[in-house]
C-alpha cells in the first residue's frame with residue numbers, strides 16, 4: 098500500500114511546487130525584478146556611497162583640496178594613483194610649498210578598495226557614482242583628476 | 256534510491272571525459288578529469304590552477320590595510336567574513352580592543368553575507384539538479400542583501416568594509432531599517448524555498464543517500480562548514496571559538512548525521528534560519544560608540560606567528576601570519592574551506608552517476624577563486 | 629485522401645479541371661506541403677517566444693520585449709541570427725550522419741503534424757491508423773537525436789544521445805498504452821472518428837477516472853518523449869553541457885530546437901484530440917461556425933503546452949535511472965491496471981455520455 102501512498106505524496110509535493118511558481122506567474126508583472134537598464138537611466142540613482150570611480154571635487158573657482166601629500170599614492174595597493182608634483186611659492190605666506198601638477202588616476206587598475214579616500218587627510222578625493230565606464234580605448238581610462246589650471250583651496254593643510 | 260550493479264556479460268570499457276574548465280556545473284574554471292564507465296563514475300580528479308592569482312604572495316608585498324581588500328577576491332561570496340578574518344588577526348596581534356559597536360556590526364554583516372551566499376548557493380543548487388527557476392528566486396532575495404551592502408559599504412560584492420581597527424565608515428542611517436525589512440521579507444520566502452525544492456519528491460530522490468561522507472572521513476579530509484556539519488562533525492567556529500559579537504548571541508549549530516547530499520542541503524537551509532535569528536538578536540541594540548579605533552598609519556605587527564579562524568559561508572577560513580616586525584607579513588597563509596572540501600569530492604562521488612556528481616558538487620558549494628587563490 | 633477547407637475546394641476543383649489528374653494531385657501535395665511548412669515555421673517560432681515569455685514570468689523576469697511590439701519578432705531575429713552563423717562541426721565527425729540528423733528530427737515532426745485535425749476539414753492526411761501512425765512517427769525522431777549524438781564524435785553528445793534513446797524506448801510504451809486506454813472507448817484509431825465519438829462528451833469526461841489517470845500518464849510520458857525538463861536527460865545542461873546537440877551550431881542547431889518545440893505542440897495536440905475533443909467547442913457553443921474549430925483546437929493545445937512549460941520551469945531533473953524506475957515501476961503497471969479498469973467501464977457501460 099505504501100506504493101500508492103508514495104505516488105500520492107509525490108504528486109502532492111509536485112503540485113505544491115507548481116503552486117509556488119504558479120503564484121509568481123500570476124503576479125509576475127508586479128513582482129518583476131528586472132531593471133530595464135539603459136531605459137531607466139533617468140530614474141536610476143545609485144546610493145551615495147556607491148563606489149563608481151574616484152573623483153576630485155572642485156569648487157566654483159576651480160579649486161580643489163589636494164595638497165599633494167601623496168598619502169593616497171602610498172596607500173593604493175596597485176599603483177592606480179600617480180601624483181606628479183612640484184614645489185611652488187605659496188601666494189599668502191611666500192614660502193615654498195608642495196603642490197600637485199597632475200593627479201593621475203588609472204581607472205583600469207583601480208579595485209575600488211577605498212583606501213585612498215580613507216587615508217586622504219584633507220578629503221580631497223571622494224567616490225563618484227558614475228558606473229558607465231566602458232570605453233573603446235583603454236587610454237581613455239587614465240584620467241587626470243585635477244582640472245587644468247586648478248589651485249589648492251586656501252586654508253587646507255595636511 | 257540504491258543503485259544495484261548488474262553483472263553483465265557485456266564488455267564495458269572505461270573512458271575519460273573532461274568536465275570543465277568550461278562546464279556549467281563546475282561554477283567557474285575548475286577542471287574535473289572524470290573516468291567513467293557508462294554513466295558510473297570511477298574516478299574524479301580535480302585539476303586546479305586556472306584562476307590562481309598568487310594572492311598569498313601578493314600579501315607578502317602589501318601592507319596590512321591593503322591585504323584586506325585582496326581577501327575580497329578569494330571567496331567572493333563571503334567577502335565580508337574574509338575581511339573580518341584578516342582584521343581580527345591583525346587586531347589580535349596588536350592587542351587592539353575594538354569597540355562593541357564594531358563587533359556587533361561586523362557580526363550582522365557577516366551573517367547577512369552568509370545568508371546571501373546561501374541564497375546564491377540555493378539558486379545554483381536548484382539549477383544544477385535542473386530546476387532553473389530557483390536561480391532567480393535565490394537571486395531576488397540576494398539582491399536585497401546586496402542593496403543593504405551597497406548602501407552601507409558602497410559595493411555589492413567586494414566590499415572591503417573592514418579595516419584593522421574597526422570599520423571603514425559608520426553604517427548608513429537606513430541600515431537597520433533595510434535589514435529589518437529584509438528579515439521580514441526573507442521569513443516569508445524561506446518556506447517557499449522548502450515548498451519549491453526541499454519537499455519536492457524528485458529533488459529528494461536526487462539527493463537522498465547520494466555522496467555520503469562519514470564523520471570520520473569528514474574529519475580526516477578536513478571538511479568544515481556545512482559539509483562537515485552534515486556528517487555530524489560539530490565544527491562551527493562561531494560556536495567553538497566565537498569571535499566578534501558571536502559570544503553574545505544564542506543560536507543552534509545546524510547538525511545532521513546522514514552526511515549525504517540532502518543533509519548538506521538541509522544544513523544550509525537551517526543555517527539561513529539561524530543567521531536570521533542571530534541578526535534579529537543584534538539588530539535592535541547596536542551599541543553606540545566609535546566605529547573605529549585609530550591605528551598607526553603604518554601597521555607593524557610584532558614579531559611572531561598569529562592565527563585566527565572564522566566561519567565563512569563555506570566553512571573554516573584560517574589566516575596564518577608570520578611577521579618579522581615590518582609593515583608586511585613575512586608569510587601569510589590562508590586555510591581556505593573550499594580546498595579541503597574539494598579534496599573529498601573523489602571520495603564521495605565515486606560509484607555515483609554523472610547527475611549525482613553534479614548534485615554532490617553543488618552541495619560542496621565550491622567557489623573556485625577560494626580554492627585557487 | 630486529402631481534405632481541405634471549403635475555401636480551398638475551389639483551388640482543388642480548378643487544379644483538377646485545368647490539368648491531368650496526376651499532375652493536379654502532385655501540385656496539390658506540393659501546395660499542402662508548403663502550407664504545413666509554413667505552419668511548422670510559424671508555430672515553432674511562436675512557441676519559442678511563448679516559452680521564453682512564460683519562463684520569464686515564472687522567474688519574475690520580463691522576458692524578450694525589444695524586437696517588435698512586445699518582443700513579438702524576437703524569435704524571428706534569433707532565427708535570422710542563427711541562419712547567418714557559421715556551421716561549425718568536429719573534425720572527426722561522421723559528416724554524412726552528422727548533417728542528416730537534424731533533418732531526421734524535423735521531418736518526423738512535420739509528418740506528425742500532417743495527421744493532426746485542426747478542425748473539421750483541416751487535416752492533411754486522415755489515415756485510418758492515425759494514432760498508431762503518430763506513435764510510430766514520433767519514435768523515429770529519436771533516431772535523429774541518436775545519430776546526431778553518435779556522429780558528432782563528442783562524448784558528452786554521445787552520453788546525451790544514449791540517454792535519449794533509453795528514455796524514448798521506455799516512454800514510448802506509456803504513450804502507446806495510455807492512448808490505447810482511450811481507444812477502448814472510441815473503438816477506432818482514425819483521428820476524425822475519435823473526434824466524432826466525442827460529440828457526445830469529451831473522452832476525458834466520458835471515461836472519467838481511468839481517463840484522467842490515462843491523461844496524467846500521457847502528459848508525463850509525453851513530456852519525457854519530447855526530452856523536456858524534468859526529463860531533459862538528453863540535454864541536461866548542468867551535466868552534459870548541451871547534450872546531443874553540443875556540436876551543432878547555426879541553423880542545424882535551430883532545427884533541433886524548433887523540432888523540440890513542434891514535438892511539444894504535437895504531444896499537446898494529440899492530447900487535445902484524444903482527451904479534449906479536438907476542435908469541438910465546449911458544450912457545442914460555436915458548432916455553427918466551423919472555422920472557430922481551429923481556435924478551440926489551438927486554445928486547448930496551448931493550455932496543455934502551458935502545462936508542460938509549467939512542469940519545465942518548476943521541477944528538478946530526474947536522474948537517468950530514476951527516469952527508468954518511474955516508467956517501469958510506476959507508469960507501466962498503473963497503465964496496465966488502468967486499461968483493465970477502462971475495459972470494465974466500457975463493458976459495463978459506465979461511461980458518462982451526454
Ligand code: SF4
Nearest residue numbers: 173207208210211213
Ligand atoms: S580605490 Fe583603491 S585601488 Fe582605487 S585608487 Fe583608491 S586605493 Fe587605489
Ligand code: SF4
Nearest residue numbers: 163164166167169217
Ligand atoms: S588626494 Fe589626499 S591623500 Fe592624495 S595627495 Fe591629495 S591630499 Fe594627499
